[in-house]
Amino acid sequence: xxxxFIALYIFxxxxxxxxxxxxxxxxxxxxxxxxxxxxVHGIVVVGAxxxxxxxxxxxxxxxxxxxxxxxxxxxxxxxxxxxxxxEMFKTxxxxxxS
Amino acid sequence: xxxxxxxxxxxxxxxxIVGLKQMSxxxxxxxxxxxxxxxxxxxxxxxxxxxxxxxxxxxxxxxMLVSSVLAWWSGKKVAMxxxxxxxxxxxxxxxxxxxxxxxxxxLQNDVYDxxxxxxxxxxxxxxxxxxxxxSGSTVAYAKLEGLIKKSFRFNGQQMVNMAVFGVTVLLGLYxxxxxxxxxxxALFVFFVLALAFGVMxxxxxxxxxxxxxxxxxxxxxxxxxxxEGYVLENPAMMIAGIVVGSAGTLLTxxxxxxxxxxxSNVLFSNFGEVSSGEDDEVEGSxxxxxxxxxxxxxxxxxxxxxxPGYGMAVAQAxxxxxxxxxxxxxxxxxxxxxIHPVAGRMPGHMNVLLAEAGVPYDIIFDLDEINEEFPTTxxxxxxxxxxxxxxxxxxxxxxPIYGMPILDADKAENVIVIKRxxxxxxxxxxxxxxxxxxxxxxxxxxxxxxxxxxxxVKTF
Numbered sequence: 001x002x003x004x005f006i007a008l009y010i011f012x013x014x015x016x017x018x019x020x021x022x023x024x025x026x027x028x029x030x031x032x033x034x035x036x037x038x039x040v041h042g043i044v045v046v047g048a049x050x051x052x053x054x055x056x057x058x059x060x061x062x063x064x065x066x067x068x069x070x071x072x073x074x075x076x077x078x079x080x081x082x083x084x085x086x087e088m089f090k091t092x093x094x095x096x097x098s
Numbered sequence: 099x100x101x102x103x104x105x106x107x108x109x110x111x112x113x114x115i116v117g118l119k120q121m122s123x124x125x126x127x128x129x130x131x132x133x134x135x136x137x138x139x140x141x142x143x144x145x146x147x148x149x150x151x152x153x154x155x156x157x158x159x160x161x162m163l164v165s166s167v168l169a170w171w172s173g174k175k176v177a178m179x180x181x182x183x184x185x186x187x188x189x190x191x192x193x194x195x196x197x198x199x200x201x202x203x204x205l206q207n208d209v210y211d212x213x214x215x216x217x218x219x220x221x222x223x224x225x226x227x228x229x230x231x232x233s234g235s236t237v238a239y240a241k242l243e244g245l246i247k248k249s250f251r252f253n254g255q256q257m258v259n260m261a262v263f264g265v266t267v268l269l270g271l272y273x274x275x276x277x278x279x280x281x282x283x284a285l286f287v288f289f290v291l292a293l294a295f296g297v298m299x300x301x302x303x304x305x306x307x308x309x310x311x312x313x314x315x316x317x318x319x320x321x322x323x324x325x326e327g328y329v330l331e332n333p334a335m336m337i338a339g340i341v342v343g344s345a346g347t348l349l350t351x352x353x354x355x356x357x358x359x360x361x362s363n364v365l366f367s368n369f370g371e372v373s374s375g376e377d378d379e380v381e382g383s384x385x386x387x388x389x390x391x392x393x394x395x396x397x398x399x400x401x402x403x404x405x406p407g408y409g410m411a412v413a414q415a416x417x418x419x420x421x422x423x424x425x426x427x428x429x430x431x432x433x434x435x436x437i438h439p440v441a442g443r444m445p446g447h448m449n450v451l452l453a454e455a456g457v458p459y460d461i462i463f464d465l466d467e468i469n470e471e472f473p474t475t476x477x478x479x480x481x482x483x484x485x486x487x488x489x490x491x492x493x494x495x496x497x498p499i500y501g502m503p504i505l506d507a508d509k510a511e512n513v514i515v516i517k518r519x520x521x522x523x524x525x526x527x528x529x530x531x532x533x534x535x536x537x538x539x540x541x542x543x544x545x546x547x548x549x550x551x552x553x554x555v556k557t558f
Binding site: 004007010011014015016017018019021022023024025026027028029030031032033034035036037038039040041042043044045046047048049050051052053054055056059060061063064065066067068069070071072073074075076077078079080081082083084085086087088 | 107110114115117118119121122123124127128130131132134135138141142145146148150151152153154155157158161162164165166168169170172173174176178181182184185187188189191192194195196198199201202203205206216232282312313316319320323324326327328330332333334335336337338339340341342343344345346347348349352353437439446447449450453454459462464
């Protein structure tokens with residue numbers, strides 16, 4: 001098992017990182033950012049793959065299969081909707097920054 | 099191989115953080131999601147070679163293919179107006195996945211070689227949070243999609259909810275500390291209770307509070323993913339999960355603050371409960387108006403402020419409004435858009451729709467920026483917004499929305515409200531603005547009504 005305190009440090013630093021990177025986000029980006037962070041926790045798909053990959057017996061395999069289905073949906077769906085939302089910001093922003 | 103996988107996970111974690119950082123600035127936002135996407139692809143690709151994956155390759159690939167195609171298709175097809183519920187459902191799926199991972203891990207826990215206590219506690223905790231986020235997000239989705247229309251409330255509901263939650267936590271504690279061989283049954287009951295709690299906690303919450311709830315579930319899913327990352331010794335999951343967990347918590351706080359409420363208040367208050375606010379009598383009456391009269395008022399106005407709400411989203415009226423805006427600008431009418439932080443179903447929801455229609459940012463304003471301008475405004479056009487312009491939030495301490503910052507639409511010279519029917523808003527509270535002497539009601543579909551106004555303005 002991973003050294004407990006190293007994990008604690010990772011959690012702590014990741015926590016502050018998350019807080020810092022969005023602390024000055026403008027209101028117009030709230031929905032896309034929520035959607036984007038929703039996509040990022042789609043990384044759960046790698047865990048789901050591992051879980052299904054060493055599942056034994058019918059019940060575990062079934063649950064693992066569900067895990068991969070749900071996780072892949074989170075990642076792919078999260079990406080598509082975020083990308084679609086941010087796509088609309090592209091042109092408007094060029095106008096404004098110029 | 100493990101070395102390569104770890105390097106890939108490390109790069110993925112960096113890309114996620116950089117991506118999120120870029121997503122919080124308008125100019126680089128689009129690049130941000132692409133970077134994060136690259137990280138995700140990289141992490142997923144190397145995981146196929148993970149030594150812990152011993153078999154079931156066929157099922158893994160099948161599950162990913164089927165789910166990806168469905169999610170891709172639904173994400174592409176969904177209308178911009180329905181984005182919030184899509185985010186809710188995708189988020190719920192992530193929570194469900196974290197809970198399912200925990201279930202597999204706990205079922206595999208061996209009597210003779212048990213996991214250490216910290217791992218078990220975090221596995222159970224992740225399972226609890228993930229399951230709640232899953233069922234809660236599903237309810238949020240169903241509510242926004244209109245599949246569940248009523249907010250179920252009964253006396254002592256919070257006591258029942260807390261009791262269920264307490265039993266679930268105790269059972270989880272037992273599972274985590276007893277350490278070995280659950281025989282499945284206790285674990286099954288634990289998951290059923292956790293899922294039930296998610297449903298029970300979300301059903302009574304309605305309308306204006308839903309964005310906060312979805313954001314909260316997003317943060318919770320992040321935490322669950324982070325905890326399961328520890329259980330699977332996967333640093334990419336730990337980092338990404340916790341980053342989202344804390345960023346999501348901050349976002350939730352910002353939203354709750356915009357509504358002048360605490361998060362616990364949103365979750366446990368009696369918002370819109372039957373006893374409060376029902377019997378307040380409104381003086382005056384709703385006075386209807388026709389589109390040509392509105393057009394005349396606007397064409398000769400000095401300043402027009404448009405307040406879009408969920409009704410604009412439903413009617414897909416954003417393009418028509420931009421058309422009308424351009425027409426009025428040609429007639430030297432100053433047009434501004436006022437956006438309440440929680441207008442629509444999510445913060446920034448209206449901004450996204452207006453951006454889609456091509457409305458430039460510099461005429462779109464936040465509540466703080468524009469509220470003092472209403473007294474000098476000739477016409478305020480309220481399109482399908484309700485609770486966010488209800489003056490009782492300022493005047494009536496008994497109202498459930500008392501204290502929520504609102505757009506002071508009522509202070510304008512004339513107020514035009516485009517509304518489908520005479521019913522109350524999502525929260526079920528009567529809107530005193532509609533009964534004011536300077537308010538006129540334009541009944542009908544927002545898109546059709548705006549088109550009618552535009553056509554009439556052209557004749558002036």
